[in-house]
Amino acid sequence: MGMEAGAPGPSSRKRKASAHEAPAPAPTAVEAPGAEPTAEDREPPLSGADGDGGGAGGDRISDLPDAVLGDIVSLLPTKEGARTQVLASRWRHLWRSAPLSLDHRYFLFDEEGLDVAISRVLAAHLGPGRRFCAPVYHLPGDRADAWLRSPALDNLQELELCSFSYMLPYPPPTKQLPPSAAFRFSDTLLVFTIGDCHLTDDITQVLHFPKLQKLALKRVLISESSLHIMIAACPALECLLIRKSSGFRCVRINSISLRSIGVSGYSPRGLNFEELIIENAPCLESLLILGSCECGLISVISAPKLEALGYLSSHYGTRISFDSTVIERLSVDRLTTAVCTVKILAVDMHALSLDTVLDLMGCFPCLEKLYIQSTGPGNTNFWRRKHRTLIRSLDIRLKTIVWRCYRGIKSHADFATFFVLNAGVLELMTFEVDVEDFNEEFCAQHRKMLQVDSRASRGARIRFTSDWSYKYHMDFSIHDLGPADPFERTYPLKGDITFVLC
Template sequence: MEIEASGPCSRKRKFAGLGSLEAGAAPEGPTTGDQDQEPPPPPLNGDRISELPDAVLEEIVSLLPTKQGARTQVLASRWRRLWRSAPLNLDFRPYLFDKDAQDVIISRILAVHQGPGRRFCAPAYHLHGDRADAWLRSPALDNLQELELCSYTFYLPFPPATRQPLPAAAFRFSDTLRVATIGECHITDSTVQALHLPKLQKLALERVIISETSLHALIAACPALECLLIHDSTGFRCVRINSSSLRSIGVRGFCYQRGLKCLELVVENAPSLKSLLQLGSCGFLHISVISAPKLETLGYLSPDSSSRLVFDSTVIQGFKVDSFTTTVRTVKILAVEIYALSLDAVVDLMRCFPSLEKLYLQSDGPGKTNLWRRKHQNLIRSLDIRLKTVVWRYYRGIKSHVDFATFFLLNARVLELMTFEVHDKDYNDAFFAQQREMLQVDSRASRGARLCFTSDWSYRYISLDPSVHDLDPADPFERTQPLKADTNFMLCGNC
């Protein structure tokens, strides 16, 4: 977001001691007195931002990244006051590679900022020692709402091998926190015993060590918890979910635990749960859903035979339905990830989830034979295909892919949209014309169905570096931005 100055200003302002707007520190010059009390200049034609009350502008500033929020001080004296009193959004990441500058900048920001804390984001391994304790106890972070103590292995591929306990000063925010990401820490049993987080809505545990007893106690200490992400964490074998508030759960990377035959996630009682996501490699993960009456979203299912998903007496082993006696009619969104896409396997899954409306596919392999006209004739008569949306990443247009796609085009009577992400070399008129004929668009079962070919990413792939915020949307796989107009081609009947 860019904010333009509300009026002409000929004076140049610099940040004290750093000479750079990127430092996020206070500008040179008086900080109190008449200068800070100057009325804002009259707005230019079409400028509505300057007419907003201070409380609204402070909220806007607090949502900006640290550097951009600090830069608003140069706009006018009114904006300088706004940044100092707005809830502070302080993120270490822009300064990770220059520790000396980082310490100076962070200390200066905390010293000059007068408002409450909104968000504090820092690598966990850095927050040990007297200086870090002073930062966490700074009045500028009072009433903190979001705390992110992350590992940042993307920036530092070799984090410290020994995981330290959480900094003691981090616990002073327990009454106000709404979002907490804890990474590269050892959460001890004694720490969890005294912990209560009455307002926490989102919790992520990334590469932490925590015992099974403490993990369950931590979840129970968050009565308002809505989103839970457990990522590459160790110290436990089974996670049992009993929560009336949880709406979304994401798990990733349990295969790193040695000496354990399998890990279990058991959803015993989750009346509000809507999303259950397996993100990336979750080797030897067994998931059992006992009671989740509102569950709508599942993904990513993969052919890994070491993983198992159980609903009552229905057992899905890897990508194969081993036992089928109960249908799950609440599930409407399903994402699958498989190298060689198999129509037979997907059809079996649809029998388990007969109310499926959205299907997300990721498959870049050659695919199975996927012939269906004779093989599934009886099934087509009995299976009510309710799919409205199919999104396919890495569609190649080869025969096995075409056979898979035509099954839905010629049999899904309420289909609205099929989106295919294709390689750049296939994004051309000749490929589109060929696919129109091969996919039999004019014979589609749903006369309103449209096909969209795109070279842009066709849906959100959140497995690689998941965040607890990725779990929040009603459809976590749906793109938040529309496909680019210059990278998609719509195809429908009579066009």
């Protein structure tokens, strides 16, 4: 049994590399354009990236073209990007000319206040803009329009306008109209998240986003006809997220570009989202049902490339229909045609049931990845006699199993042992364990309980981790819809420790 510290995933490595190339000094305020060089500006340039002075005493990082350095700076958080101005005179102009990426969450604790801090950044930056994330609905007067019309945001690629934050007041109970200036970027936007507002028919009739790839509607009031008009106005749309929005009953998807859809149907008032019909989506690869989705029926008529599906839940009454095959509360009814395209499945069940999972595997016979989330005590899950005949004929193609909220009780261990002993091509089985239960003794005990030494796949790795991601699917953003496997986390939580049994 080996122990390894959680290693950062690709996204974390990317962030850390950028921070190493441009280390941040002590906090300083964003200066106005044209300020005199400071003492830090006159300091010697950075040493070479390899620590040997660049071989000839030069600064290899600063030798990069402005365009490359600008991209590095724009990937940093707003404050850290601005602070690169004090590294050396070579860097002084880069932040002001690099595409601006401004996220209000980095300014929530500023002494001068969020509104003042954002206004100062916009005044100091020359543009263009890359990303702007700000709560606009609590602002007085025309402040939101003033921000959005700033030259620092010209040619903006990503815009997020939502008010919800634990540090900010809730949006007003009556939905407001979005700031009119928000739509001046329609020709350049690639990502648009809009929330806490009323998108009227007058607004949507004139919208057109020729380059938009990702659209998220959060707590938006919009009519059914306007919603379809808005989707049609995005000919390059690849990812669509609809969360807790209202004003429509049914959404029909006919798109040759959509690759990923995420839906959450709960809304506290108004006409609720009850039905999703995917009529024609030839490129659709993932369908996500998020949180407490009360969308009553999801019908998949034509999605020949659908590979990722979830979370199927035993908690809510959503029915999913594939032709004549219906899945409701994880129960498969009238199975007449297997869905062979789905390779990634995520399920959320209170009482863990091997019978239920085997039924789903019969519905999706080509599954390669299975994500399980279960916190309940589980059923008896005895299988050695009950499924003896089935085991001889069942072709288990699973290569990866991720179990979120594994408790280690007998019913959970019996369930896991079935796959340890019968999944012949299994490569990795990960158990995410509550940190209170997580220790070497727990892992050693489960090596015996799971009969790891008798596993069907001799190359399979059994991994226990304290990185517990319970209800992770509640926090999906529009960017989580992009990857081929939307349920896979690419970074560990702080303090993650892993035990690998084999």
